[in-house]
Amino acid sequence: MVGDVWDFPKAFSNSGSLFTHCASNGRLTIWDTATGVLKQEFTKSAHLNSTCSCLVWVQISKHNGHKRKKLKSSQNVAENLDLIALGTTVGNVTLYDVTTNSVVAELEEHSGKVNHLTWSSSLNSLFSCSDDKYIIEWDLNLHKIKRCNKWKIGKENVSCILALSNGKHLLSASYSIKLWDLEKKQIIKTFVGHGTEVTSLVEVPNKDGYFVSSGKGERVLSVWSLNSSEKKSNQIASLILQNSAQSVQMLHYEGERPTILFAITEEGMLQIFKHKFNGNLCKPLKPIASLSLASGNNESKHSHPIAIQAVFPYPNDKILIVYGNLPFLTFEVVALNEIEQENIVLVRQYTKKVPVNEFNSKTKVPIGSNDVDYQIPGVSLKRGNKKAMDVPLEERLENLALVNSQSNEGPKKDNMAHLLLQGLQSKDKNILQSILLRTEQSVIDVTVKHLPVQALVPLIRELTVFMQGKTFTTKSAVEWLRSIVRTHSGVLLSNPELTEMFGPLLASIEAKVAVLAPLLKLKGRLALITEQMGFNLDEKSEDTVEPIYTYEEESSDEGDVEKMSEGSLSESEGSWDEYSDLGDGVDEK
Structure with a gap:
């Protein structure tokens, strides 16, 4: 049973005193978180046919009907029972009593795999969703469906549901999240924004009406408002993770103290957010701290990361974390005031189980030669020449050739x-x-x-x-x-x-x-700025700077030009003299 806990259902009890996990073989295990001792194990008779797909802790009030002599009246005395509701791949919901270590009831109504379960303490009801595209509200005292409380959700499969604390509404999620009116069985609002299936829904327990969701493979937690007036709402805030989220927990304080949100990533790192949910956030919110574990054995010089499997927040500013591999789980309480840095690595003495190999195994295999000839009884072998045939020299040279003319074509x-x-x-x-x-x-x-x-x-x-x-x-x-x-x-x-x-x-x-229009505007503004900067640089380059020294080289061409200019001037003067003489002659006549 040694393995990783990630891929199978697990949950803390309502008080955090017990931790349960259901493995792939159908075995339900329960640990005492105070001592770290394996308390119970349970396996159904038909566990191979119906694997556990989801589970949730349920606390119901059972009335035993004892009479009190002092009051002289028959009054039912309420007694709380801790049950575990197990959803299976065949569509059944199994109720397991932790006190008696036995199955209380089998709820059979779904025709497909049960995808998720949620418990409503205000309604004292259990809700289940399945691949048959139905949501059912169960009465656990009577072990049957509540009156007229089975309705179809549509054409798409629901991967996650959450009963809100007001007892009037329920959230169902696939790729989009829908808010249902439990009395009318109608959709009030739709929340759109996830690109993959929603894996978890967590309500912020305050009067303002917020909840947080995470999608499969997404590195962002989305925050939504239940009080928005629009029928199609978008997220009002986003929380950035280092990797996709595996589970999300919430610690809410009354008053002005901010809410603390805990998210365990796929790598086993715990990331902590602190925020007062009140309106929209323009920028994504980053975690205030990231907690991870590493092994620090004295025998080994190298440390290995230890994955945190689950977290349970206590109201006294402490958290309970679970780490390790089955069946050896470790429970540890960490104070939040000790987490002061942004990235914290806690070193713990932790040893992984080493797989058995030929070096540390007590069973030794004798070493034999590769050229042993094994004879099978009852089979007659023909005598022949057992010598290996020699390969011709030409074939050997062809095999050793680096370039093969026949293999020039690509795949x-x-x-x-x-x-x-x-x-x-x-x-x-x-x-x-x-x-x-x-x-x-x-x-x-x-x-x-x-x-x-x-x-x-x-x-x-x-x-x-x-x-x-x-x-x-x-x-x-x-x-x-x-x-x-x-x-x-x-x-x-x-x-x-x-x-x-x-x-x-x-x-x-x-x-x-949706981001294209702002990007095009930004591109246009940047183009204007860069063009203006280039224009200013061109103006500066046009400013001439007078040289400090000037050297003029004498040339024979310049002398010829001067002579030509002098000759032309003398000729022009002579011509003017001739014209003047002609003019004088005309006047005399």
């Missing part, structure tokens, strides 16, 4: 389709990036043309992730999407899930296009 472009299929099936990021980041149009067209129809949906999902990246990945994703639409337009139009498939893409494109 065929058709092979990219097979490699892309392998990457989509194995979800290998290196293979997918090496193919999808190529921008040669001919390679893209040939690869898309040879892809089978079944690979289009997972390919579009991968390209959706690329569209949420930076400019380089977005550009390559656009080229691939253009080729897919041009080549397989008929197949895409016949797909009934076309809207769900291209919904995240359209949301990402709209988010990027």
Whole structure:
């Protein structure tokens, strides 16, 4: 049972005294957080057929009906019971009693996988959502559906739900988040902005009405206002993470103290935000501190990072963190006033279990020669010459040749389709990036043309992730999407899930296009500034500076010019004299 806790459901109890985890084999384990001791283990009889998909802690009030003699009346005495509600992949909801270590009830109504569970203490109800596109409100005292409280949510699967503390509304999320009126079963408002499936919803417990959401693979936490008047609302603030969020917790104080938000990233780092939720934020909010763990064994000179698995905030400015691998989990309380720096690394004595290999194993394998001839009984072997045949010298020289004349041709472009299929099936990021980041149009067209129809949906999902990246990945994703639409337009139009498939893409494109107009304005202003600066530089360069020294070189050409000019002047004077003599003669006549 040694493994990582990330991929399976886990949760703290309402008081933080117990921590539970459900593994892939269906085994439910419960730890005492004060002592770090494994308290209970439970495995259902049909655990192999129904794997746990989600869980939530539930506290219900049970009435035992004892009579009090002093009051001389029959009064029900309320007793709180701690239950764990387990959603399964076959559509059942199992209620497990921690006190008796037994299953209380099996709630069977969903026809698909139960995606998420949420508990409403004000309504004393459990809500569940499933792949069958229904939301059900359960009465846990009667172990059945509450009256007329099963309704269909639409065409898309819901990945996460949250019952609000007012007992009147519920949030359901897929790629968009919808606010429901529980009495009328109608959608009041829709919150749009996520490009992937929403994985967690957390309510800010104040009167102003805010909640925080995180999407799958997104490095931003979105803050929304429930009191906005618009039917389609956008986020009012965003919190930046170092990596995508795995879980989000909230610590709220009454009065003017800011709310503290804890987010555990995919790498196992705890990032802490502190903010007073009151209106829109223009700039994204950064964490005030980041807490991570590292191993510091005396035996090893190298330290290794230790992933934080979960966090539980206490109201006395302390948090409880869980780290380690199953079945050895460690629980530690950390005071918030000790976290004063922006990046804090706590060194702990932690040893990972070393896998058994040939060096530390007690079982030794005898070393034998490679040329041993094993004889199988019952099989007669023919006698023959066992000597290896000598390879001719010409073939050896051909094998040693550095340049092969027959292998000058490059790899065929058709092979990219097979490699892309392998990457989509194995979800290998290196293979997918090496193919999808190529921008040669001919390679893209040939690869898309040879892809089978079944690979289009997972390919579009991968390209959706690329569209949420930076400019380089977005550009390559656009080229691939253009080729897919041009080549397989008929197949895409016949797909009934076309809207769900291209919904995240359209949301990402709209988010990027919304920034285009401000960017063009900024580009125009920068162009005006740079042109003005260049014009000023040209004016400065035109100002002439008189030289300090001037050297004039004598030339024979200049002398010839002077002589020519003198000769022309003398000739002109002679001609004037002739004209003057002629004029005098005319007058005398």
